[in-house]
Amino acid sequence: DILAELSRSTPAASAAPAEPRASQVEVSAEEREERLAGVLAEILDDPTSAFRTDSVLYQDFLVRLRMRRVPGPPIALPDFRRRVAISRSGVDATTAATVAWATALSLSSGVTDDLQGVFLMLAKAAVCGEPCPSDARIxxxxxxxxxxxxxRLLGYFEEQGIIVVHADFSGKRIVAIPDMDCQTAPGDANAPDTGDQPLAAE
Known part of the structure; x- marks a missing residue:
């Protein structure tokens, strides 16, 4: 039989070896942290990110980590929310290394996740002696x-004894944080938040 003869004379084709998956390059903990911070900064640099839910931002974060092949297990959602809150406060490296900021972080643990970003923003302004953020910024x-x-958020914080809101002689708002023994400089509550659309009154 010709077909049988050809079958015997032709070596069996060996299966092509599977392409090995590219192994992730090992990086130090410091470098991994830098990559995580870089990806988070990319997301928060988008002006619309402030109005997206944490769960949506978290999914975007995970996708970007995979695309950039950042090694190691992904951070959990609570840790992600904490990082977002700290990043949105605008704190710089010098201020972040102070005892006052460590106190602010400790106090922020006493408020719910969705309020931590607001509290830390107020705390950063108080620690640095900056003008009180406007309603638009808050x-x-x-x-x-x-x-x-x-x-209403400021009123809630004040009811909880976390802050004290008062005004200077010109009527500008000041937020004091008793447990940190510091307060913001006077700020215009009605000032616009640069780059944002006008706020609704309700």
Whole structure:
């Protein structure tokens, strides 16, 4: 039989070896942390990120980590939320190394996840002696366009004994944080948040 003869004379084709998966390059803990911070910064640099839910931002974060082949297990959602809150506060490396900021982080653990970003922003302004953030700025930190809701947040913090809100002789707002023994400089509560659309009154 011709077909049988050809079958015997032709060596069996060996299966092509599977392409090995590219192994992830080992990096130091410091380098991995830098990559994580870089990816998070990319996400938060988008002005619309302030109005997206943490779960949506987290999924975007995980996708970008895979695309950049950042090694190691992904950080958990609570840790991600904490990083977002700290990043949105605008704290710099010098301030972050102070005892006052360590106190701010400790105090922030006493508020719910969705309020930590607002509290840390106020704490950063107080530690650095910066003007009190406007309603517009507070609203954006909370992920809303509502100026009234921003004022309600300050009222809630004050009811909890976390802050004390008062004004200077010109009527500008000051937020003091008793447990940190510091307060913001006077700030215009009605000042716009540069680059944002006008806030709703409700």
């Amino acid at each position: 609203a954006r930190a909370y992920g809303t366009h509502s100026a009234r809701r921003a004022r």
